[in-house]
Amino acid sequence: MKQAARAPRVPFWLRWLIPVVLVVGWVAIAGVGGPTFGRLDEVSSNDQATFLPAGAEATEAREWQQKFQDSGEVPAVVVIESSSTLTHSQLGATADLKASIEDLRVGSTVVGPVPSQDGKAVQFIVSVAAAEPADAVEELRREVRAGAPDGTQTFVTGPAGLAADLTGAFAGIDGILLLVALAAVFIILLVVYRSLLLPFIVLLTSVFALCAAILLVFGMAKAGWIQLNGQSQGILSILVIGAATDYALLYVARFREALEHTANRTAAAITAWRASFEPILASGAAVAIALLCLLFSDLNSNKALGPVAAAGIVCSLFAALTLLPAFAALLGRAAFWPFRPKLQPEDAREPELVTGLEGQRGLWRAAGTLVSRRPRSVWVASVLLLVVASAGVMQLKANGVPQTAVILSASNAVDGQDALARHFDAGSGSPVVIVSSQATAGEVLEAVKAVDGVGAAYLLAEGSVPITGAPGSPARPAVRDGRVLINATLDFAADSDAAEQAVSAMRNSVTQADPGALVGGVTATALDTNTTAQRDLATIIPVVLAVILVILMLLLRSVLAPVLLVASVVLSYAAAMGVSALVFNHVFGFPGADATVPLFGFVFLVALGVDYNIFLMSRVREESLKHGTRPGILRGLGVTGGVITSAGVVLAATFAALGVIPIMFLVQLAFIVAFGVLLDTVLVRSLLVPALAYDLGPRIWWPGKLARREPQETTKAAEVAEAGVR
Template sequence: MSTTRKLAALPCGHRSKWVVLALWLVLLIALGPLAGKLMGAEDNQASSWLPGSAESTRVLTEQRAFQPVDTAQAVVVYQRTDGITPDDRAEAAREAVRFATVPHVVGPVIGPVLSADGRAMQTIVPIDVGSNGWNDLKPAVDSLRQTAAANGHGMTTHVTGPGGIAADQAKAFAGIDSSLLAATISVVIVLLLLTYRSPVLWLLPLLSAGGALTVSQAFIYLLAEHAGLTVNAQSAGILIVLVLGAGTDYALLLTARYREELRRHEDRHEAMAYALHRAGPAVLASSATVVASMLCLLIAEMNSTRGLGPVLAIGVVVALAAMLTLLPALLVIVGRWVFWPVRPAYGTPEPTRTGRWAHVGAWIGRRPRKVWVGTALALAACCVGLVSLNANGLSTAASFTGKPDSVVGQQVLEQHFPGGTGAPLTVLSAAAGAPAVRAAAQSTAGVAATSPPVVRDGRALFQATLTDPPDSQAAKATVDRVRAAVHAVPGADARVGGNTAVILDAGRAAGNDNRAIIPLVLGVVLLILAVLLRAVTAPLVLISTVVLSYAAALGISSLFFTHVFHFQGEDNAFPLFVFVFLVALGIDYNIFLMTRVREESARHGTRQGALIGLSATGGVITSAGLILASTFAVLGTLPVVGLAEIGFAVALGVLLDTLVVRSVLVTALTMDLDRHMWWPGRLSRRSSDAVTAERKGPEGPGAGGT
C-alpha cells in the first residue's frame, strides 16, 4: 500500500476511527467554552477598521493626549417646524444636565445651540468608546434617546452624529453571530435533506461542520486575546457562513465519493480509505486555494480587510481537518444504513453514469465549440451591467437597508445647521504653528468655522466644521483642500482627521487594496492549479472562466442593486471581497471537476474523461453550490447594505459558476481542447483515439477499469 493510501486509511481504520472520534470530543469539550467568548474579544473600534498608516488614523491615536479616553460625539437634535420656544430651550438645557449623568458620557456636554432659522437645536454629547468600543456606545445612546424623547413639549428629537450612527451600526450587528448561525444552520439542514433524501445522513456533515466552527472560533479567540489578532463583527459573521458553507461542500464531495466506493468495496473501511485517497487531494487543493486567497488579504492597507484574512483562513483549515478526519470516522462508525432509504449496496451500478449530468455531457459533446462560444458570449453580455457599478463607498444614509433614527437626525441636522455640524474635522499641529494652521484651515473653501486651538505638551488641536454633509463628495474634496493648506504651513507638522477624513482615507485604502490583492490572488490560484493539474493550459482556462463568471456576477448584481433593491452604490471593498470569495470558492468547483476529469482522462482520453467527470461530480457539485450560495445569501438578512450586497453577489456568482461555468463552459472547453487541455503534461501527448486503441489492446475493451 502506498504512503498516501496509508495516510488516507488512518481516520477510518477499524480501531483508529474511535481514536479520531475521541480526540475530537476532547477537543470540543476543552475548547467549546472558549468559542462562546469570541464575541467579547471583538474589536469594533474605528482603528480596527481603518488603514493603519492613514493620516486620519494617526490623528485618532495622537488626539488621545488631549482627552483621557476615546470619544464619539453624539448629537441630540431637536426640531419644531413652527419655531423653538423659550420653554423648549429651557427643557433642552435641563436635559443637557441629565445627559452628563448617563453612563459612559465623558467630558463637557455642549449646548443646546439654536439654529440660525430658529427651528432646531443641537446638543453635543461625548461618549466613551474606549476598550469596549460600541458595546458601551449603544446603551449610552439608547439612554440619550429615551431622555430626549420624554421632553413633552411637542418637539421631535433624534440622536445622530458619529456616536448615534455608530450606535445604530452596533444595533444592526447585534446578534449577528446567533442570528447568522441559526439562519445558516436552517438553510444547510433543508438543503442537505433535499440532497441526500435521507432522514439521518444530513446530521453527520452538519455535526462535523458545527464542530469545526466551534474549534475555529476557540482558536481565533485565543489568538485575539494572546497574539494580537484583530477580530470584528464583520469577520466573525463571515466566519460562520464560510466555515459552515465550505465545510458542508467538502463533506458533500467526500460523501459522494464514499458512496461510489461502497458499491465497489464490500468493507466500508476500505471504501472510505479509497474515497479519501481519491477525493482527498481535490479537497486539500480546494481548501489550500481558499486559505492562500484569504492570506493574500494580509497585505491590505485596511485593518478590517487585513484582519479578515487570517480569521477566515483558520476557519477553512479547521473545516478541512474536520471533514478529512471526523466525518470519515463518523460515516464508517455508523455504517451503510445511514444512507437509508437508498443504501449503496456492494456490486450495484453507479447511477450517476446514466443520470441527468450524463445527458448534459452527451449534449455538450455533440457540438462543444458552439456550446462554449455561446455560453461565453452570454456571460460577456451579463458583464454590461458593470457600467452601473458604483463602488465608491456608501453614505451614512445608504449604508442601512432601513432608515434608523441617526439617519433621520442627520437629515434634520443638515436642514438647519452647516452640513458638517456634529462631525467636524480634527486638526493637529505643533503648538507654535497653530495660529497659522488655523488661519489656513479657516480660509479654505468648504470650511464654515474653526474652534480655538487647545494646546498640550507642545501640540495643538482644533476642530473645523464643514459646510457640506460629512459623507458627501464635496466634504471629501474639502478635506483634501484643508490638508494641502495646513501641510503647506512651514514647521507646523499638521495632520487632518475626523469623520470625513476617515471616510476619505478608507476609500482610498480600499482602492489600493483592490489593485494590489486581486492580481496577487490570481497568481496564487494559478500556481496552485498548475501544480495540482500538472499543466499550463488547464489552469489558464479555469482562471479565465472564473474571472468571466466574477465579472458577470458583478454586472448582474449591479443591475439588481440599482433597479430592484434601489441601493445607492456599493462599499469600496465590495469588488475585492466578492472577487476573493468567488475566485477562491469558484475554483473549488473547478478543482472538484477537473481532478476527476484528469483521473478519468488517463484511462479513457480527455473527451470521455470530461463526460465521466461531469457525470460523476455534477450532482454533488451542484448541491454543494446551492448550499454555499444559500449560506452566503443569509448575509442579506442583515440590515447592513454592505454585507447584503456581498451576500447577494457571492451567492449569485456561486450559482453561475456551479450551474453554467463549471458544468457547461468548462466541460465544453475541455472536450474541444481535448488533450491540449493538459499541455505540456504527459496527458497532452495522448489523444483520445490513442487511449481508445490502448484500451482495445490484449486485454480487450474496457481494460483498466474505473
C-alpha cells in the same frame, strides 16, 4: 452476476478505535468551542478604528487626536427638534436637561444647548466613553426622551450614535444567522441525499468545524494577533458552514461510490478518503491562502478578515478529512438510510468507456452529449454570455456610501443626522480634525477657514474646548509634542461627496502653510478608505490569481489547464459583478457600494469558485488517466455534476443568509457571492470548462505527461460521440 469479493478483515483499532477517538475528540472541541461562541463579544469591537486604513493620513491624524483626548472619548450629538419654533418654556426645559445629561456621567463634557438659527431645534455635544459607546448611547437616549419638552422629537447621533446603532445591527444576529444558514443547508441536503441521517452527519461536521474555528479565532483575538469585528464574525459563520458542507459533499460522493464496490464500511471510508484527500486539501489550501492575501491590504478591516476567514477554512478542511470519515467508518451504509447504496456485481465495477457517456442518465448525460457534439459552440456561447453580463460592471458605483446609508434597519442615529442637517451645519458633531505644528497654527487656521464649505474653524484648548475669542473662552491652545489641534465644521454632511471634496481641497491648502499638517476626521477617513480600497484591488488581485494558479498547476500537473481555469473564474467574477451592479442600482435602489465590495467579492468568488474547478478537473484527470482525455472529460462531468451543483447551491444558500444582517455591505456581499457561485456552478463548471477542455482534447494537459501520452486520440470516441450513439 458474480458479487464482489469480501474485503479483507480490518483490524479492530482501525475499524472502531480510531473513528471513536476522532468523534470523541471533536465532541470535546465542540463542547469548549460552542460556549465560546457567546464570548466573542469580549474580543470583538465595531469601533471604526478597526476599519481604518493602516497607513493613511486620517489614521495618523486620529492617533495624534487621541493624544489630546486622554479619556479616549467619541462625540455624540443630541438633537431636540420641533415642527415649530421652540417656545421660551421649551428652551428652558432643554437648558435643565443639560444637568440631567451631566449626571449620567457617560463622558467628561457636555456642550450645549445650542439653538439653531431657525429656532426649531437645539443640539448638545456629549463626550461618550469609547469603551462602551452602545450602552452609554442607549442610556443617553432614555434620559433625553424623558427630559425633552413636550411636542419634540429626540435623536442621539454623531459618531457615537452611529457606532452604537451599527453595534445594535449586529447584536444577537449571530444566532439568527447561524440558524438560517443551517436550516437552508439541512433542507438542501434532505433533497440531495433523500436520507434522514446523512444531513445531520454533514451538519454536525460543519458545526463542529465552526466550534473549532471559534476557539482558534477567540485565542488569536485574545492574544492581540487579530482584530475581530461583527462583520468578520458574520462572514466566519457563513464561510465555515458553506465550505465544510462543500468538502463533505465531495467526500460523501466518493464514499457512496466506494460502498458500491466493497461490503466493508471501513475499507469504503478509507478508499473515499484517499480519493478525496488531494482535491479537498488543494481546495482548502487555495481558499485559505487566497484569504490570507488580504494581509497585503492597507485596510485594517481587510487585514482582520483574512486570518479569521482562513482559520475557518482550515478547521473546515480538518473536520471534513477527520470527523466525517470517522462517522462514515462507524455508520457505513446506514448513513444513507433509507436509500442505501447497493453492492454492485464484480463485473460491473469498471465499465469500458468509449464516449465517456456510458452509464450516465438524465441531466448530466444530456449536458455531456451537448458538450461532445458541439464543444466549440458551447464554450464560445458561454463566453459571450459572460462577456455581455460583465458589461454591467461599468454601472458599479463602488466608491463608498454615506455612513447613514450603511445601516438598512431603523436607526435613531441616521434619522438624527437628517434632523441635524435640517437645522445646523450638516457637519456638526463630525468635524474635520487638523493637526499642525504650534508655530504655524495661525497660518493653518486661516487656510482652513478659506476653504469653500467650511462653516467654522477654531483651535482647541485642553478638554477639547474651542478657542473662539469670545469672553470666557480659553486663550491658549492645547499643545502635544509641539502640535496643536484644529476643528473645522463643514456645511455638508460628513459622509457626502461634497464633504470629501472639501477635505481634499483642505489638504492641498493646509500643506502649503504647514507641509507636516495632517487632516483627519470622519470624512477624511472615508476618503482614505476609498482610495486605499482602490489601491488594494490592484495589489491583492494579482497575488490571489498567482497563488491559485500555482496550486492548480501542482494539482493538475499542467500549465494550460490552470491558466484557462483561472481565466474562466475571472470572467465569471466579472459577470457576477456586472449583474450585481444592475441589481443594486435598479432593483434594490442602493445609493452605491462600499469601496471594499469589489475586493471582497473577488476574493470569495475566485477562491471559492476554484473549489469547483478542483472538484471537476481533479476527477477529469483521474478518469483521463484510465480512459483518455475526451471520454475522461465526459465521465468526470457526469460523476461530479450532481456533487458540484449541490455544493454550489449549498454555498449560495449559506452566503444568502448574510442578507439577514441589516448592513448594506453584507447584503451586497451576500448577493454577489450567492449569484456568482450559482453562475459559476450552472454555466462555467457545467458547460464552459468541459466544452473548452473537450475542444482542446489532450492539449489541455500541456506540457504534462498526459498530453504526451495521448499524442493522437483514437477517432472512435469522437465518431461515436458525434453520431450520438448510446
